[in-house]
Amino acid sequence: MTVAARLRAPGWYRAMLSVPLGIGFAFALVVPLRALSHYKPVVDGDAITTVALISTPLAFLIGIGCFDYWFRWASGAPTVPEDHSGHGARSWRDYFRVNTDHKVIGIQYIVTTFVFFIAGGIMAMLMRAELAAPGEQFVDSNTFNGLFSVHASLMIFLFIIPVFAGIANYVLPLMIGAPDMAFPRLNALSFWMLPMAGILMLASFFAPGGAFNTGWTSYAPLSVDMPLGQTFFNVAVQFAGASSVATALNFLVTIVTMRAPGMTFWRMPLLVWANFTTSLLVVIATPFIAGSQFMVLLDRALHTDFFNAANGGDVIMYQHVFWFYSHPAVYIMMLPGFGIISEVISTNARKPIFGYRMMAFSLMAIVILGFTVWAHHMFVSGMFPWLRVPMMITTMLIAVPTGIKIFSWLATLWRGVIHLRTPMLFALGFITMFTLGGISGVMLAVIPVDIHVSDTYFVVAHIHYVLFGGSVFTIFAGIYHWFPKMTGRMYDETLGKVHFWLSFVFFNLTFGPMHLVGIDGMPRRVADYAQHFAFWNAFISVSSFFFGMSLLVFLYNIVTSWRHGPKAVANPWRAHTLEWQVSSPPPIFNFDEVPTVVGGPYEYGVPGAVHGVFKEKPAVKEPAVAAD
Amino acid sequence: MESASVALGHEHEQHGPPPANRSSRVDAQLLGMLLFIISEVMLFGAFFSAYFFIRVVAGNDWPAAGTALPIAVAGCNTAVLVSSSLTMHWALVSAKNGNRFGMRAGLLTTFLLGATFLAVQINEYVHLGFAIGDSAQATIFYGLTGLHGAHVTVGLLLLSMATIRAFRGHFSPTEHRGVEVPGIYWHFVDVMWIIVYTTLYVL
Numbered sequence: 001m002t003v004a005a006r007l008r009a010p011g012w013y014r015a016m017l018s019v020p021l022g023i024g025f026a027f028a029l030v031v032p033l034r035a036l037s038h039y040k041p042v043v044d045g046d047a048i049t050t051v052a053l054i055s056t057p058l059a060f061l062i063g064i065g066c067f068d069y070w071f072r073w074a075s076g077a078p079t080v081p082e083d084h085s086g087h088g089a090r091s092w093r094d095y096f097r098v099n100t101d102h103k104v105i106g107i108q109y110i111v112t113t114f115v116f117f118i119a120g121g122i123m124a125m126l127m128r129a130e131l132a133a134p135g136e137q138f139v140d141s142n143t144f145n146g147l148f149s150v151h152a153s154l155m156i157f158l159f160i161i162p163v164f165a166g167i168a169n170y171v172l173p174l175m176i177g178a179p180d181m182a183f184p185r186l187n188a189l190s191f192w193m194l195p196m197a198g199i200l201m202l203a204s205f206f207a208p209g210g211a212f213n214t215g216w217t218s219y220a221p222l223s224v225d226m227p228l229g230q231t232f233f234n235v236a237v238q239f240a241g242a243s244s245v246a247t248a249l250n251f252l253v254t255i256v257t258m259r260a261p262g263m264t265f266w267r268m269p270l271l272v273w274a275n276f277t278t279s280l281l282v283v284i285a286t287p288f289i290a291g292s293q294f295m296v297l298l299d300r301a302l303h304t305d306f307f308n309a310a311n312g313g314d315v316i317m318y319q320h321v322f323w324f325y326s327h328p329a330v331y332i333m334m335l336p337g338f339g340i341i342s343e344v345i346s347t348n349a350r351k352p353i354f355g356y357r358m359m360a361f362s363l364m365a366i367v368i369l370g371f372t373v374w375a376h377h378m379f380v381s382g383m384f385p386w387l388r389v390p391m392m393i394t395t396m397l398i399a400v401p402t403g404i405k406i407f408s409w410l411a412t413l414w415r416g417v418i419h420l421r422t423p424m425l426f427a428l429g430f431i432t433m434f435t436l437g438g439i440s441g442v443m444l445a446v447i448p449v450d451i452h453v454s455d456t457y458f459v460v461a462h463i464h465y466v467l468f469g470g471s472v473f474t475i476f477a478g479i480y481h482w483f484p485k486m487t488g489r490m491y492d493e494t495l496g497k498v499h500f501w502l503s504f505v506f507f508n509l510t511f512g513p514m515h516l517v518g519i520d521g522m523p524r525r526v527a528d529y530a531q532h533f534a535f536w537n538a539f540i541s542v543s544s545f546f547f548g549m550s551l552l553v554f555l556y557n558i559v560t561s562w563r564h565g566p567k568a569v570a571n572p573w574r575a576h577t578l579e580w581q582v583s584s585p586p587p588i589f590n591f592d593e594v595p596t597v598v599g600g601p602y603e604y605g606v607p608g609a610v611h612g613v614f615k616e617k618p619a620v621k622e623p624a625v626a627a628d
Numbered sequence: 629m630e631s632a633s634v635a636l637g638h639e640h641e642q643h644g645p646p647p648a649n650r651s652s653r654v655d656a657q658l659l660g661m662l663l664f665i666i667s668e669v670m671l672f673g674a675f676f677s678a679y680f681f682i683r684v685v686a687g688n689d690w691p692a693a694g695t696a697l698p699i700a701v702a703g704c705n706t707a708v709l710v711s712s713s714l715t716m717h718w719a720l721v722s723a724k725n726g727n728r729f730g731m732r733a734g735l736l737t738t739f740l741l742g743a744t745f746l747a748v749q750i751n752e753y754v755h756l757g758f759a760i761g762d763s764a765q766a767t768i769f770y771g772l773t774g775l776h777g778a779h780v781t782v783g784l785l786l787l788s789m790a791t792i793r794a795f796r797g798h799f800s801p802t803e804h805r806g807v808e809v810p811g812i813y814w815h816f817v818d819v820m821w822i823i824v825y826t827t828l829y830v831l
């Protein structure tokens with residue numbers, strides 16, 4: 001290709017050209033506007049950066065080719081029939097292009113989010129190094145504030161939320177018997193917005209004044225007064241949020257309109273149910289965080305008065321709007337994991353899920369109740385006092401559907417034929433750790449307890465039990481479970497088990513003691529602490545380094561197995577759901593023929609049960625006499 | 629389905645996927661637009677929460693002391709926007725009946741009415757006499773009307789695409805989603821304005 005042709009065709013060359021154009025646009029917009037309005041100085045770094053933070057990622061997305069089809073459409077050009085040229089991957093290079101294949105996008109998502117997981121993990125290690133002893137070790141307190149803020153934001157917005165979208169992207173269309181997602185191009189756009197958000201967050205370290213340092217919650221008015229780094233967060237969240245809304249919309253439409261014949265809602269695997277409910281939460285709640293960050297952005301850039309109490313603004317409003325998203329967001333970070341656990345447990349216990357319909361109903365109950373508890377994060381904020389007790393009650397209520405799920409998994413295990421493979425170990429680890437996190441959650445819901453431990457390490461312990469012992473364990477379970485399907489190779493079982501036991505033990509040694517120092521009053525989000533807490537902090541730091549190391553075992557296992565692992569058969573776990581009825585990895589369009597669903601997804605051990613059938617070849621069928 | 633062809637999945641490329649099963653009578657694009665509108669409504673919800681806290685919870689005067697909102701002008705503007713919903717409907721009905729003239733004229737008038745609305749709104753901003761940073765009330769007034777104005781702009785963009793395609797001879801009684809989907813968005817922008825107008829100007 002000639003240089004000119006390369007620069008015109010979508011891809012990295014054009015992106016390299018469009019990025020400087022994006023920055024130039026910011027100059028061209030800001031400088032004349034400031035000159036016209038007689039603002040001094042005319043060339044203002046903060047103002048230009050603020051605009052550039054928005055225009056540059058957009059320019060990149062245009063350059064890489066996310067919008068080409070729509071631009072053509074908008075110009076009124078005749079519609080071209082889809083030639084599937086942007087579909088499927090032939091070499092690793094295809095993973096660096098705008099690809100519309102949900103399987104490619106799924107892997108793009110998972111690999112990208114793991115990169116940010118590692119980045120966030122390194123920051124955690126730095127923080128623990130600083131906290132290993134009282135006083136200042138390696139970083140000053142401003143850098144420390146930046147570290148915990150970027151750590152938390154990356155983990156939440158760039159790892160846990162999108163990695164679930166990635167796993168579901170890969171398996172959900174297969175599970176419901178669809179050839180792809182409903183809107184493949186939107187799907188590609190959703191993916192490409194993610195690295196934009198992550199790079200912005202990481203880039204904030206280079207901003208004058210350091211990275212944003214108001215935590216992932218970015219409370220106003222503090223966030224309004226912070227240096228430029230804060231703007232990186234405000235904009236990054238918009239990109240991550242837009243990505244997550246677009247994916248959720250895509251999942252919902254796919255699930256509603258593209259299920260295989262016979263796949264009624266009551267025959268859908270629970271992973272599909274979980275993503276259906278999560279997507280509802282995303283579509284309804286995410287605009288609230290977008291709104292809250294827009295307001296902070298306006299207060300910062302245009303000096304508006306949303307949070308300026310001197311001019312009639314209301315600061316507590318920020319927390320209401322923020323938590324109206326961010327409490328549902330904790331379920332956005334958990335429900336897809338619930339789905340993964342249901343798949344893993346029933347397959348590896350060779351038993352139908354106990355109370356399948358109850359599992360789906362409890363997901364719906366969590367969606368509804370999830371919108372009624374947000375102010376339990378605000379017990380000490382000075383909000384309306386009358387709102388506290390109602391929020392305490394609803395918060396305790398929401399533990400009921402969550403508890404239903406725990407008991408249902410336990411009942412599924414009961415007298416099952418349990419195969420303790422790595423995904424199953426992670427699933428069992430999840431059940432125990434998440435239950436502990438749920439219990440500390442209910443403790444936090446009790447107003448007097450919360451007032452005592454608010455903003456202490458007890459909250460840090462709670463969130464890590466639910467987010468690491470909960471969500472991240474389900475992610476590991478899911479990655480191991482579908483690894484053969486995604487890569488066509490088997491992972492190393494021994495290394496997988498080593499990874500599980502290392503993470504399980506050191507997870508507890510790291511986060512367990514945080515409950516104690518928290519109740520004792522050690523505040524969270526500080527770089528230094530009283531001598532009194534020295535022992536436990538040293539202990540926690542050492543454990544956390546081992547815990548960090550356990551991730552290396554995982555990465556080694558994944559990388560080497562992906563390259564040289566033994567070839568996987570289509571259905572190594574003898575599972576019933578549809579994704580296991582096609583080859584590993586699946587053919588480019590998933591199914592040569594759309595299967596027909598004739599029964600429930602988890603009828604393990606039920607004599608003669610089948611879930612899906614192809615015209616010519618029956619899918620796995622349980623033997624007439626249960627053999628397990 | 630022979631296993632050999634499964635292993636060589638790439639061989640199937642040229643054929644494209646088997647058509648997906650249609651498991652619902654709802655059209656995918658319409659459903660997508662509806663879900664998008666739900667999230668848009670929630671975005672307005674976030675700004676209305678700010679409005680509620682600033683006006684009701686903080687108990688500020690409305691509008692801020694010494695300022696006034698042009699209820700009458702904005703009321704006429706409301707009428708302009710509402711009538712554009714009617715012309716939009718006309719365009720869609722014409723498209724469904726194969727009436728090319730009606731479809732083109734309907735889309736074009738809708739576009740022009742929407743543009744008029746936007747122009748009047750900008751003119752109002754110029755003559756209001758208070759700026760966005762003057763008070764929290766000013767902030768949320770500009771915030772909500774500005775958010776709405778941004779939606780009108782997006783709506784106009786969608787309409788202009790539909791109009792261009794209509795004049796280039798696209799759309800037929802069987803294939804008119806390109807008119808229908810922007811139309812739904814336009815009606816949403818309209819209804820939202822009525823709510824914004826009522827809460828900001830009338831109440």
Ligand code: HEM
Binds near residue numbers: 437
């Ligand atoms: C039975 C279920 C749960 C209950 C009753 C519960 C309750 C609470 C309460 C009352 C707080 C506020 C503590 C404070 O700031 O003083 C809190 C904080 C938090 N919870 Fe939960 N929670 C539950 C489950 C979860 C789940 C499933 C997740 C995520 C997957 C989660 C993530 C968080 C996070 C991230 C925070 C800290 C927010 C911050 O940065 O301030 N929780 N939880």
Ligand SMILES: [Cu+2]
Binds near residue numbers: 330374
């Ligand atoms: Cu919460």
